[in-house]
Amino acid sequence: MSNQTSHQFPVYSHPNAASTVHEQKPVIVRLENVCKIYGFGETAVQALADVSLMVEQGEYCAIMGASGSGKSTGMNIIGCLDRPTTGHYYLDNLDVAQLGDTELARIRNLKLGFVFQQFHLLPQLSALENVMLPMVYAGVKTAERRERAVAALTRVGLENRLHNKPNQLSGGQQQRVAIARAIVNRPVLLLADEPTGALDSHTTQEVMQIFKELNASGITIVMVTHESEVARQTQRIVWFRDGQVLHSHLLPEDIAQVASL
């Protein structure tokens, strides 16, 4: 594909982007020849085969590809939830493999926000408590914690559901709580694995609106999605196939073309 080579340093029309043309921005995510193999011997599955990928600050990028193509595996490695079998991953120019448990925890806590397809809220905690949890581990003072959690929940439109338990919320509301939790420590990078997979089109649109605003406020976003409707609202699409990056800089308008291959 010609797109791949022509967009070496992609430039987007971005409402908040102060910079203009061709200014190189800090690289947030850099995967270098990353492989991920699950299992051993006969049953070994190569989920990622030599993936190299860069994401710069301020990008809003979607990862697409067929089921089983390694999207979630890649996201988990980017989110420091998993480690590559071989290859290197630099987050904000830090070699993640060199970091100990405490430093990794700190990075997950402060630099990264992860939104899971299955929400992963703690069922015994209220929406507010779930959102406060990352700040507990960050050592934020109790009063400030509450204030920021309420602000984050207000931002995702849940100011009236602060004290509901997850099982007292709809799927879309739970996903919004998970987003609030992911952004409450003001991460550099927001990762979302099929955040709209379980939502209807109306709630999907609400969630996408939130992401758009977050990106506008400067947060780098990488999300996995199956829906071209959703991918179309991002600025760049990375296409996975069989554990490899087929296209790293697809424009939203070219999706239909690639998807039909």
Added chain:
Amino acid sequence: MDIFESVKMAISTLAANRLRSSLTMLGIVIGNASVIALVGVGQGVQNMANRQFGSLGTNVLFVVPGSRNATEKPKTLVLKDAEAIATQVPSVKAVAPEIDRRELVTYRDKRTYTSVIGATPPYPSVRDFDVAQGRFLTDLDLKRNAEVIVIGSDLDQRLFGDRNPIGQQVWLNNLSFQVIGVMASKGSSLGTNQDDAAYIPITTMSNRIVGWTSPYGTEVTYISVSAKNKASIDSAQFQITNLLRLRHRIIGEDDFTVDSQKSMLAVVDAITVGLTLLLAAIAGISLLVGGIGIMNIMLVSVSERTHEIGLRKAIGATQQDILIQFIIEAVILSSLGGLLGTIFGAGGILLIGAVTPLQAAVAPLVIVVAVSVSGGIGLFFGVVPARRAAQLDPIVALRSA
């Protein structure tokens, strides 16, 4: 994350999962309560055995007719033997021969069987009895073959109730005896109720009730001897044996046996040690079973919570944060469970003490051991699997749900 924050989080997690928390605690409670109660009962049994033997009197030896081994030997232990022991064995303080028979005692319209003991004046001092009312038998009573009787406290209750028995006449074997004293209550020893007894002069017993004597003299049931002190028990036993062998002109097998309370206590000790071991084994097993219960629930709850651990790590908890949270949870459960278990165990012991004659005791050492063992198990199985889960990559822990 500071410790205060961790404690708050642990408490709110425990409170949010009440069923799981209380099930875990139940294992600890049952383990502790059963160990504390069981060992308490064991100690109660030991106390009771010791009390029973103690009530035989202190430093007492028993001379019993017949040999331990040869039953065909004639049983000839006579009053003169007792007098000889009293006068010739220097390490002996007092000697109390007795003739025991079960007899019907009648007071007015009340008739009852009781154990009638032909005794001598030293009897109460040798056997550690006290006279509650009136007096015991005297040498004069013996010399006169007097028809006087001293009754045990139970017999007193049965025959006289609230009436004053002193001076009353009771019938025994067609003879009228005057009650001259009542013994203080002594409880039972080795299955015999020592308060259900009556004491008459040994001479009266021999001449008027038994009615015959062996060729060697007045035959007695057995002779109780009190040694001067604890140290002289062995020498008294040796000297009595020699004296009686001489008196009975024995060359081969003895026709009597000298039992010291010590040797009996040794037997009882052996039994109670066995009993203690048995109870300790039972206690150990119940602790083990309780421990396995704790272990199971802890293991299940940790694997249940691996997902939670993965999520907490994914949003920024360190391994240490997870570990501290689980340690605090385990400590809270273990100590609360230990406390409740101790309360229930001690309560059970108090109840047993209230409704049975067992004076069961709460041993602080047992509480310490039980609480620390079950607490240790709770801590170990609460923390070690959590530690393992905390070491997983977050995504692995998250997927394991």
